[in-house]
Amino acid sequence: MVANNAQKLSLLCIAASPRRGGNTDRLLNEAVAGAASKGAMVKHITLNDLEIAPCQHCDGCIQTGGICAIADDMQWLLADLREFDRFILASPVFFMGVTAQAKAMIDRCQALWVIKYIFKLPVGLKKDIARKGAFISVGGRSHDKMFEGSIATVKSWYHALDAEYAGEVLVKGIDHFNDIDKNHSALREAFALGQRIVS
Numbered sequence: 001m002v003a004n005n006a007q008k009l010s011l012l013c014i015a016a017s018p019r020r021g022g023n024t025d026r027l028l029n030e031a032v033a034g035a036a037s038k039g040a041m042v043k044h045i046t047l048n049d050l051e052i053a054p055c056q057h058c059d060g061c062i063q064t065g066g067i068c069a070i071a072d073d074m075q076w077l078l079a080d081l082r083e084f085d086r087f088i089l090a091s092p093v094f095f096m097g098v099t100a101q102a103k104a105m106i107d108r109c110q111a112l113w114v115i116k117y118i119f120k121l122p123v124g125l126k127k128d129i130a131r132k133g134a135f136i137s138v139g140g141r142s143h144d145k146m147f148e149g150s151i152a153t154v155k156s157w158y159h160a161l162d163a164e165y166a167g168e169v170l171v172k173g174i175d176h177f178n179d180i181d182k183n184h185s186a187l188r189e190a191f192a193l194g195q196r197i198v199s
């Protein structure tokens with residue numbers, strides 16, 4: 001979905017669940033609506049629809065100054081991750097971490113880590129805009145540490161992207177396909193997150 005307003009901040013929304021229309025998808029849709037209500041330019045992608053191979057640690061990105069050697073959808077996604085101003089990743093908890101779809105995408109951002117730490121260049125392509133990222137997650141269980149693994153991974157990813165970790169919506173006890181529909185406050189929180197991240 002793309003809302004037009006070239007003057008406004010751009011937001012890349014990344015759905016990382018394999019379950020289309022499931023709980024994190026619904027929360028992300030609310031965040032997209034919130035951001036669009038502020039006039040942001042929003043691009044919404046679903047990782048499960050893309051071809052993203054796992055990082056091979058071939059160090060091709062070191063030899064080429066930050067260009068990943070694998071020819072798949074990460075080529076344009078890496079460009080988007082440099083071009084956009086704001087990001088929201090939505091992934092359910094899978095075995096105490098993010099989904100395989102999210103982790104494959106994150107690991108391929110090693111090419112951006114190389115740009116930042118080996119070549120000491122800015123990752124974001126726009127000079128004057130502070131980059132920020134947020135995280136949406138749900139899990140079927142309800143215990144204190146259930147989001148810790150995912151948050152550590154997502155914070156480390158945003159750090160490599162030169163984006164400040166600037167918000168989260170984390171909802172426990174959400175397991176079946178429609179569970180999030182009963183949680184109106186979480187849906188409202190996600191809408192507000194979308195508004196805030198582009199404000």
Ligand SMILES: Cc1cc2nc3c(=O)[nH]c(=O)nc-3n(C[C@H](O)[C@H](O)[C@H](O)COP(=O)(O)O)c2cc1C
Nearest residue numbers: 017019022023024092094095096139140141174175
């Ligand atoms: C492979 C797999 C692993 C899971 N691991 C966890 C887990 O470690 N902790 C948890 O709370 N829920 C876990 N769940 C449950 C999902 O997080 C839950 O069903 C969630 O609502 C799915 O979100 P979605 O509808 O956005 O796909 C797991 C589900 C699957 C399929």
